[in-house]
Each structure stands twice: as C-alpha cells, then as structure tokens.
Amino acid sequence: MSDCRHLQLVLVRQQKNRLRCRHCHLTIPADELTSRYCPECFESSGKRRYDFDEVADATDGVTRYRCEDCGVMIEAK
Incomplete structure (x- = not known):
C-alpha cells in the first residue's frame, strides 16, 4: 500500500x-x-x-483521475 x-x-x-x-x-x-x-x-x-x-467509447459514467505523484488511476461515479 x-x-x-x-x-x-x-x-x-x-x-x-x-x-x-x-x-x-x-x-x-x-x-x-x-x-x-x-x-x-x-x-x-x-x-x-x-x-x-x-x-x-466506453460510456460507463465513470470519471477517471490520475495521481501525479504516484501514478495510480482513481475512478469515481
């Protein structure tokens, strides 16, 4: 983690x-x-x-963010 x-x-x-x-x-x-x-x-x-x-396109209603510090992808609805 x-x-x-x-x-x-x-x-x-x-x-x-x-x-x-x-x-x-x-x-x-x-x-x-x-x-x-x-x-x-x-x-x-x-x-x-x-x-x-x-x-x-994948229109699943999910907004995606990327952390600039560690590179992890975060999904939010």
Missing part, C-alpha cells in the same frame, strides 16, 4: 470517436483524419486504403 495521499489529481479525459484501420490497425481520432485514407498505410506502402472500423 502506498503512503501517497493523492493530492495532485489530474482528470483523464475520455477519448473522442476514433477510427481503426483494418490493415495496419492505426487508431486515430475521426477529426484528425484529414484525408479519407489511412496516413500510415500511405506512408509505409504508398497505397491509399479507406477501410476503417469505428472504435466505440
């Missing part, structure tokens, strides 16, 4: 809607996908691949 009193808490933000490439598995926020093709596939192979799956 840690002696930390968890006085330096930082809110861990939930991630926005994300897309995962079906080929290279790059996960990127939908608003950062400026082109419709996967930038990682294009950079590595020169191919423009447009196949993405949506990654669902």
